Amino acid sequence: MTFYPIGRNTKSNLFRSLILLLDLSREPIMLFDTRQNRILYATPRFCELSGYYLSELLKQSPEDILGGENITDYADATDVNLTLQSKNGNVLSVVGRWVPLGLPEPWAVVRISPSEDPSISMQRWWLQVLEAFGELPRLFRLPNLDRGVWEAANLLARLFEVGYVGVYRADSRFPALQRMAYVGNESLFPETLPTTDLIRLATSTVWIPGKRIITETHRIARMRNLSYVVSAPIGLEQAMVGLLVVADWEKSPPPFLLEVATMVAGYIDVLIQHFLLSESLHVEKAVYQHQEQIRSTIVENSHEGVVVLDTALLVEDLNTTAEMMFGYTRNEVIGHAVENILISPDRLMPALISASHGKSFPSLPGITLHRRNGQSFPADLKILPVERDGKVQAVVVLINDISENEQIRAQTRQLEQRAFLGEFMGVFAHEVLNPLNGISTGLQLLATRLGEDSPHRDLIARMEADCNRLAHQMEALKSLSKPYEPKQEPVNIGEVVSRLVERWRPRMARLKIMPIVQVDDNVPKVLGDWRALEQVFMNLISNAMDAMSQEGGVLSVRVKRNYSETLRPQVEITVTDNGPGIPEEIRDRIFQPFVTTKPHGTGLGLPITKRIITAHHGTIKVSSFPGGTVFHVYLPAIPEEEG
Template sequence: MIGNLQIADDIPLPIILLDPNALTLDWINQSGQSWLGSSVKTLQGKSIEDIFSHSEELSEAFEKTQAQQVSVRVHDLVVRPRGRDEVKCELVTFHHDSRVGLCFRHVGRQTQKIDVFGDGASALGRLLAHEIKNPLAGIQGAAQLLRDDIQSEEAGDLLSLIESEIARIRRLADRMERLGDVTVSEFAELNIHEILRHGRKVLQSGLPDHISFTEHYDPSLPNTLGDEDSLTQAVMNLIKNAAEAFPEDHVNPEIRLETSYRATGTSQPIEIRIIDNGSGIPDHVRDRIFQPFITHKPGGQGLGLALVSKVIAAHNGLIEVRSRPGQTIFSILLPSAERNAS
């Protein structure tokens, strides 16, 4: 089930969580209750056939998500809630903690796509920040106790890395409490190579030893303007995404981190590339990979890349992806601090 149901409760889209064994409604958010005209107490325990008139497409999407633990999107789905009018909508099914979720978009006469990370951003940010800060206090306390016992310089360096990451995540959580309110006035000049090196250092210690990293950076690149913590998190999300692209039996898995100057007249000349030689992104997912709830990974939630896209957009940047079996390239394009200053 979604870790904190209050988070999904504040999203301005109807969301239903189903028990895949009993095939009954387990939970529904406020938007869903308003759409169906019934309370969660009334709907809980009812089968999907009790809630909607039979829909072959809805049933097929549910069964695929249940069997393969992947998200499925159905365009122009016509559904009829029991006792209500027929509506055309877009359905996204997703797997979460043994449940199957249904998220409906463009419900009724709605003509504009709702931005999950816009309309519900403030409430979502506050709730996520609360959930993150609670365990951080315990981790920080444990780190302080460990510092009294360490003896080697290497252990001290690792503990310093843990403490710096705790501080960074705490700052990030503070910003999440006002998600969507980041402004250029809060940005500072950043060396993107320092962000890439830090992200690799933090993640590499937790990845399998057989995954190799190579780095090719252009030392002549200018600085960019940005928020260090959120850009670091975006880069780390992409590196982690690359590491998860390798099947267990993959031979010589490699992640390459590269930078260059894209001299094409673009307003975002700083290019960052995160490249892996994994399985690639399926064609049916690639064009929608930055949309919420879109994923091809078993057990994935489809939120990580959507958040990365939001962070890059907040920095007046662009993110692109090219993928085929054996190579996936995520490219981030950012403006230079010099261009922003002018």
């Protein structure tokens, strides 16, 4: 725009005329005095673009408005790229042209053309805002809350290029708002704010110097000469959890800062609630996993079988005990009807159907169930519905296999009967021995009175033999029925066995039996009664000789160390013969009283043998087959430092 002289009017008339002409233009134009370097006038469009009132512009220098540039340094009527400093702190890129007016006064105009339409610039800025808000959802994937809040504060600081953004949070453990994140100059605001500010700043607010101070936040802003403070509450009005504070000390609050800060505060509130919920869910998950691990350990190691059914009475799960009890694996039965698994002749299904409708059966004793192989067994059952909010969610069946208990009870009864029988036999043997001794004495006296040629002497001899045999059996019964406590002393078991074999060697020779004795070196001693132990091996060797008395054979005795049966060292003694073996029908009962393979045996030798070995804390085992029998005796060895 070029202006020409308009006559010799007075200076004031010239100025008024010039203003009228400038107002006719719709362009942003500024009139200034080049000599005094001050602004004389600006068109309404220029005031609108810069954000200043005309009265405010008249107090400024052109350089203050044009980013420090002195436009008079450029050539006349030349377009120059300038920056226009708006009142709200925004910097606008514009094109300026300095045009001297050629008047007596040193006046010139600067015609401003925006580099682009302001509406387009504002549209671009809002696109940046939308793009920035599009990044916010990723904050939910960050590892912790503090990092997410800092990212949200940093987004706000980047959009408006402000000096400080702080996020304060209420904490029941502290009597003040604690700063959890900040961006910018840390010294502008302290780390804590009073909780009263959260109440008084319940709505988003802009404070600038000159306004009333109602909070500690405003007082701090005035003390530190801040140009503005924007605050936005975090959370709902009835449940505020924090405060978002935005401040600067050099420029006015940018447009839309209050609105965008309010949006960011709302997002931070959602972020806080998200992380609180995630933390709560994490804790609940950890507690649930802990409880589930305990429950699983208890269920899997329970002696009771556990079968879980859904409301349609289909199998959902079962524990290891139930798998072993019925012979099914978990994968085989899940999803199958319960009547295919819990097979019973008893009326079990009505109870299960009632349980699926909420009725519990805490005790169903003596129910007969069937295993996969068809074998039946007795069991005690509990059928319990699992309810939540008054609705049945599942049915749990607890199964206690009592067949083993029945066996234990039968064995206990048998042991009680044997104890009673043993006590009775002891008394019986004592009562029989007295008259038996009298009979034997009478027979001996009668034999002395009869002559040598008396036909009754053979009868009396047979009767005496029967009395002796009966007396021997009674003595064995008395020995079996009496409590036995062995005398404790170190015994060289190899010497005991070797001595016995040497004693029996002549008889073995007559029976064509070859004895073989092998005692390993350094066999430790055992603690016990050598006389009782001698009786044990005398019984075993005597039985072996009897087994081979018809055709002869080999009798082998081996004494050695043994570490395989228990952790403590033992002495193992094996007595082996190559006789006909023990018949299969009595092999499992060979250590029971009155069980024998001898025509005239008492059946008490091996029970007494086992009793003596048990009293010495040892064990005896037998393995037999057609053509041989082996007895294994294990006795605890004395540690070498004690022996």
